[in-house]
Amino acid sequence: MRRAGGKAAAFLPAAPLALFFALAYLLPIAILGAVSFRTDLRAGDWTIAHYGAFLGDGFTLSILLDTLWLGLQVVVVTLLIAYPLGLVYMRAGPRVRALLVFLILLPLLTNTVVRTFAWMAILGRNGLVDTLAATLGFTNEPLRLLYSRTGLVIALAQIYLPLMALPLNNSLAKIDGNLLRAAEGLGASSAHLFRTVILPLSLPGAVAGCLLVFAGATTAFITQTLVGGGRQIFMPLFIYQQALGVQRWAFAAAASVVFALTVMAVVYAFNRFARARLRGVDA
Amino acid sequence: MTVAGAKLTISNVSHAYAGVPALADVSFDVPAGDLTALLGPSGCGKTTLLRIIAGFFRQTQGSVLVNGAPIDDLPAAKRNVGIVFQNYALFPHLDVARNVGYGLRAQGAKGPMVEARIDEMLRLVKMAKFANRLPGELSGGQQQRVALARALAVSPRIVLLDEPFSALDKALRLDMQIEVKSLLRQSGVTSIIVTHDQEEALSMADRIVVLNQGQIEQIGGPSELYDTPRSLFVNTFIGHVNVIEGRLLGREGSALAIDVAGVGRITVPTDKKYPPGQVLTVTVRPENLVPDPQGPFAGTVRQILPLGPVDVIEVVLPGGTALKVSLPHAVGGVTLAPGAALSLAVRDPAGCGVFSTASAPQTA
Ligand SMILES: Nc1ncnc2c1ncn2[C@@H]1O[C@H](COP(=O)(O)OP(=O)(O)OP(=O)(O)O)[C@@H](O)[C@H]1O
Ligand SMILES: [Mg+2]
Numbered sequence: 001m002r003r004a005g006g007k008a009a010a011f012l013p014a015a016p017l018a019l020f021f022a023l024a025y026l027l028p029i030a031i032l033g034a035v036s037f038r039t040d041l042r043a044g045d046w047t048i049a050h051y052g053a054f055l056g057d058g059f060t061l062s063i064l065l066d067t068l069w070l071g072l073q074v075v076v077v078t079l080l081i082a083y084p085l086g087l088v089y090m091r092a093g094p095r096v097r098a099l100l101v102f103l104i105l106l107p108l109l110t111n112t113v114v115r116t117f118a119w120m121a122i123l124g125r126n127g128l129v130d131t132l133a134a135t136l137g138f139t140n141e142p143l144r145l146l147y148s149r150t151g152l153v154i155a156l157a158q159i160y161l162p163l164m165a166l167p168l169n170n171s172l173a174k175i176d177g178n179l180l181r182a183a184e185g186l187g188a189s190s191a192h193l194f195r196t197v198i199l200p201l202s203l204p205g206a207v208a209g210c211l212l213v214f215a216g217a218t219t220a221f222i223t224q225t226l227v228g229g230g231r232q233i234f235m236p237l238f239i240y241q242q243a244l245g246v247q248r249w250a251f252a253a254a255a256s257v258v259f260a261l262t263v264m265a266v267v268y269a270f271n272r273f274a275r276a277r278l279r280g281v282d283a
Numbered sequence: 284m285t286v287a288g289a290k291l292t293i294s295n296v297s298h299a300y301a302g303v304p305a306l307a308d309v310s311f312d313v314p315a316g317d318l319t320a321l322l323g324p325s326g327c328g329k330t331t332l333l334r335i336i337a338g339f340f341r342q343t344q345g346s347v348l349v350n351g352a353p354i355d356d357l358p359a360a361k362r363n364v365g366i367v368f369q370n371y372a373l374f375p376h377l378d379v380a381r382n383v384g385y386g387l388r389a390q391g392a393k394g395p396m397v398e399a400r401i402d403e404m405l406r407l408v409k410m411a412k413f414a415n416r417l418p419g420e421l422s423g424g425q426q427q428r429v430a431l432a433r434a435l436a437v438s439p440r441i442v443l444l445d446e447p448f449s450a451l452d453k454a455l456r457l458d459m460q461i462e463v464k465s466l467l468r469q470s471g472v473t474s475i476i477v478t479h480d481q482e483e484a485l486s487m488a489d490r491i492v493v494l495n496q497g498q499i500e501q502i503g504g505p506s507e508l509y510d511t512p513r514s515l516f517v518n519t520f521i522g523h524v525n526v527i528e529g530r531l532l533g534r535e536g537s538a539l540a541i542d543v544a545g546v547g548r549i550t551v552p553t554d555k556k557y558p559p560g561q562v563l564t565v566t567v568r569p570e571n572l573v574p575d576p577q578g579p580f581a582g583t584v585r586q587i588l589p590l591g592p593v594d595v596i597e598v599v600l601p602g603g604t605a606l607k608v609s610l611p612h613a614v615g616g617v618t619l620a621p622g623a624a625l626s627l628a629v630r631d632p633a634g635c636g637v638f639s640t641a642s643a644p645q646t647a
Contacts, residue, residue: 178372184359185337185366186386186437196385200376279417281376 036253050254067235071218077157078164078213085165090172104165116223119155120146147229155227156217164209171205201281207274211267218263235259288316288473289349289440296345298331305331307497313473320488321477328497329477333443338362365434365442369449371426373418379429380414386437404432424455435470442474460487481521493517515638518566525606527565531557545602549579551635566636567629572608578628580606587617598625
């Protein structure tokens, strides 16, 4: 018992943080959860009608699925960029590695809103991409990337690349150089070596990166809204519109709960699936 | 499962890492099917040479030839050289069977043929029971066997082993040395074993290449290196040796007369020539000394080390030089006590070495 008391005392310095966490994070979630089961924000009875409305409506479900699909697209693009980058990082010396980490972290030093506006300038009509494409003679038509799905995926991929690249690089750098030499000495081509050694051994980093990027990209309200333009509606904007636009607070709360649970379920399922494949690999 | 080993030739190979030399003009042959040890102290360039042979990087100068044909332009994956790494480097995410089959599958083999070969290799290294274990679930010696099976499974022409036993404890090391030696013999493959352990080199290899600071000191069979070392470095690096300094008095027939401080005049047979008055280093192995009341080396016993099969007695001469003499163990051991007077004589003067002290290389 004394030991238990001692343990409690050890956690005492963390109490203010715990309190803050409870008030600023858990409480609002509890309220949100409670509201989602009310007929209305202020009055009314308990009901599950909002969930029924959300889940029974093809339109709202398509927004949810499309948001998950957007997250998946961004994950794939960041993976495709991060792996080649990681292979360079893996074989680089300490100085080049430090430079790469700096370059990867650089975007994080700029505020999301600023970066989003930068992407609007780059992707917009007569923006950098259009001008470049015209100058190089690819096309004279504006590419209409801003407000397009492609433009949005590109912008989100750039913004969330560090979350993929950092854990992946970490995993890749941990691979023992002798394993690569062993595979090579046994006659493995570069492609075979990548598929059978590098890929499986870097999975822990890739999985962590995928989860972070997926969670980030599906919930990136500002970037989705500004680069995507009001025409593409994803869950964050939809919830915002329902709550503040048409004042359907309880419905918005239910949509939030469904969205949050869905993202968590995808993350959990993916994690389970990946872990099962990680036999023998240091996580 | 007979694999024809290939003849390996290292021809004038030099290597520098960013301008810093690591190997200087190294040349030697390994006859087909032979087991050669590459022996030298830490940092002398053993791993560097191994990696050049395996093709992990290109030497600054010189050439590596297999059966007389240069392989310098072949990438590692095309050289058909098996490697056993010091840390085994087994693929941690693949089970024992998949590790052993890795090379065959990497080279495009499929199906029951691969399975059969994996079985054969696992039985050869007595690891069939462990086919489904991950490397992390094996002991050091077991991992070692899997690493060897993996390297041999692709029937390489040449196998390189980089300090393969350094992670094993002494008892297991001896077992594995015997086992690996017979496995390599059986498969007929040409092999190079890198080690900084002279006993390992002596016990395993047909021939030993002694490297020091990137250069070859001597090449020879185990007894040849032990009995007729060409340099003080080889003499002191291989086996134990007593080092005695003296001044050359002059030649006496087929021997040199040397004055040793606190001992007097000794003669050592050699045909080496030095100017009179030069400071020389005379070496004599502990087993080449015997207690002898008439012996020239009179001193006092400092300590007695009962090592099992031999008892080593350390005798300090008046000049301060300490000599070790090893005697076959007799039941009851040595009856002398520290402090006792003891005189030693050389059993066979032909087993002594003479080297000029001025050019003495550093000893390990
Ligand atoms: N990648 C490298 N870059 C620069 N110098 C290196 C590199 N690898 C080895 N060296 C240097 O080259 C020399 C030879 O190294 P090598 O690894 O071949 O020694 P070794 O004989 O295998 O030693 P050990 O018994 O300690 O393994 C050493 O001085 C080492 O510091
Ligand atoms: Mg080494």
